[in-house]
Amino acid sequence: MATDLKGSYRQLMERSKRLTVLRTASGIIQWDMETKMPPKGVEQRSEQLSLLDLIAHREMVDPSVGTLLDTIEKNRGYSSLDEKQKRNVHLYRKNFDEEAKLPDELVVETSKQAAICVNVWKRAKAAKDFQMFRPELAKMISLRERAAEIMMGVKGTKTPYDALLDAFEPGMTAERITEIFTGMRKGLMDIMKKVESSDVEPDVKLLSRKVPIDAQRKIGQMAMDFVKYDTTSKEAGGRLDETEHPFSTGYFDDVRITTHYYENRWPSSLFSVLHESGHALYEQNIEQSWKWQPIGNAASYGIHESQSRFVENIVGRSPEFLEFMLPKLRKICGPALKGVRLDRFVAAVNQVEASKIRIEADEVTYGMHIIIRFEIERDIFAGKVKVEELPEVWNEKYHKYLGVEIEHDSEGVMQDTHWAGGAFGYFPSYALGNIYGGMFLKKMDSDLPEWRGEVKMGNYQPVGTWLKENVHSKGNLYDPADLVRKVTGKDLEIEPFIYYLKQKMGRIYGF
């Protein structure tokens, strides 16, 4: 019996390895598509990606996997497995149950529709024509509805939308998010009001002075060197490329990031490099011996975002980091930073102002963009909002929550690619990331009271080590809520994030 258990567990981990190797192979091909592929290759590429998806899906749902899982779970020696082994079995079981219920046909159709829909979205966005996008989006939504219905049954969630949320943030529900976001909204509105009534007006124009791309490359390299994301040494496990939208991808020893350089908006690439480095370091720092196992992955998309935003915002936009960087930036940027004092620079990169575009939003108003998307997603999958109503609903909410007027759908409901790709349930992760980050910061402040002083002297190591030990290395050993509890001793709470913002913005805006 015990041999049976050991042997079956070993076999399960071998399957996990095959599956992970396949997925990482697919990840490289995806990366290539975004960064290097000649434009004509797109059709061949979609064949490659959908075949690898299908092979991975079949590998996952092979009936022998069910047999292995049964053998392990029902074995009388099961309780002798350690915590990590049990978690591996649990994660594999969850994934198997979910995928096994999805028909091959739905998997293939969804993957093809995603390719089509993203393609049409690009064209429709360029043409500012929601009507062009509408029918493909409707098809995508109905495919996701089918999947959500099936997964609701497997996961036992209350609603189909909860099943989608769970795929990105295990254990999270729309009810809980509504509750959290209500608190967050209140806190953010309060800060927004204080900012509005402040006399301080950060001079953001100084950030749009022209800095050549080559100089920006040097700045990006400095940022990566600062956080010790290695893209240059003989043992490097990372690299930086250029794409329209920055992203990160990879696994353990090969994790890559991208950025975009704007001549007239140079801080954009500095902060996107920091953001993506935060993602990359998380992947690289997961406990090495868990490679190829289910626990050898990030805990959730929300935790992932907490790490990227921690590096970008909490560290990267801190007065201490900016103080350390300013003299170096001055040398590289030349005239663009001439005569710019530290306090003006700190205020400019932390300006709070309601805007139309999520990815350009500041730390405070960002959450409002997410609340809008969450409410709309939730209502779509509850049958309360129809596809044709999306532009109107979107524009109304932007007016109501952010006080901005959307002029056309390309700066409105079509600004993001997520829905075109079928990633409903993803958006909340971004805001959860901010909230987790606030909680981690509070704990780190108490564990490492000297961290800001160290950053000011150019030393990221204490922060990097704290994040690695407390978050990164833990991989997927815990569901996000449990991980947060392990690290901070608390259940999810909004206060630390709001406190952090109030302190920081209060200092800049004088409240």
Added chain:
Amino acid sequence: MATDLKGSYRQLMERSKRLTVLRTASGIIQWDMETKMPPKGVEQRSEQLSLLDLIAHREMVDPSVGTLLDTIEKNRGYSSLDEKQKRNVHLYRKNFDEEAKLPDELVVETSKQAAICVNVWKRAKAAKDFQMFRPELAKMISLRERAAEIMMGVKGTKTPYDALLDAFEPGMTAERITEIFTGMRKGLMDIMKKVESSDVEPDVKLLSRKVPIDAQRKIGQMAMDFVKYDTTSKEAGGRLDETEHPFSTGYFDDVRITTHYYENRWPSSLFSVLHESGHALYEQNIEQSWKWQPIGNAASYGIHESQSRFVENIVGRSPEFLEFMLPKLRKICGPALKGVRLDRFVAAVNQVEASKIRIEADEVTYGMHIIIRFEIERDIFAGKVKVEELPEVWNEKYHKYLGVEIEHDSEGVMQDTHWAGGAFGYFPSYALGNIYGGMFLKKMDSDLPEWRGEVKMGNYQPVGTWLKENVHSKGNLYDPADLVRKVTGKDLEIEPFIYYLKQKMGRIYGF
């Protein structure tokens, strides 16, 4: 019955597509490893590549493929299939029979040993230490011996080495190559003697004047523009990157090349870009409607080399091309080409001189490097040469055939990666490529007598179209010997290649 045939054929082509999609996916991952992968990623990468190899192997040898093939071949309607369909069935059958006989275990072990052996080869070459390389090479040889024995049975070749040759050059045998190479050796030695006794001494030093890498990039772009290998337009299906050793890889709409820039040897990148563009254009020009089918591939490695060498040498080192390029090169190279007259330039890039390194050899002595490798390979697999004797045998042959003295094994038996990777039987393809090229040239001279004049005016189109129509577009519709006969009306012969060299070198060296 007819439906059965149609349905089975369609199914076979679907399997062909899956297999090809998998192999092209693997090709992208391989390309990434050579060009972009962070160094630390190497272990993960070998897992990805060997898994994809294994999946493709299993896909290939799935018993249902055998059933499909049987159903088609034994169907009474078989003769109603057209030439292309029959060729597809033939190629699939051949591949199936060969792979089905190779045990999974041998496939996996060979693919792993190749990775190990290439790795050790790199280190041993750097350390000039053949003893370090020897045991891994011996293992690799014995794995290839096992495969060759099995394939000999399937293919019905006379010797195991013939089975290896057939994998690169279908239908070719060691006996036939010995015969061809005997003629080639005689012809080459004759030219070498004439060159030696000539008073002309090309001034090759002028090629080692320093040219900045950025200027070399412009030259490479000009070369690609000249042959219409598109890496820059919105419909581009190619790209150029930088690696230690130039290579090309890809399929139809995504075919990539690499080069290496040497500051003090600028023509190296010009000619390697032309060479690899020749490979790339072949892949891109195969009849588009044959994509994913067995006939939608190159005919052989020898035919492939004929195309790359045609573009590099027959066109690229021709006085006409060099005359067209020289004024443009002058502008880009500046001082490096100051005062260099056309005839001096033509003589320098066509210098004939025995040397130690194959990839640096000229058009005449190149064949001798291949003869040496062929004789050694043949003798290894006939049990006449042992691994430990390789350095001695190598050095003796270099003394005898080329009159050069090898000082250490890194410039001797360890100079090439092929044997480390297990590619025994590959080397003859290079020389066969030259010989095929000579035959194609003779026919093209008679079809397109004006081609040299066109090239002189910067017009590659007639040559490009001739190669596309006669060779590229035909894909793998014929075995190489049949293709050559279709194009030239002749069986393989050495004379046109020797005639071409004599004419060209005679003009330069005055004989």
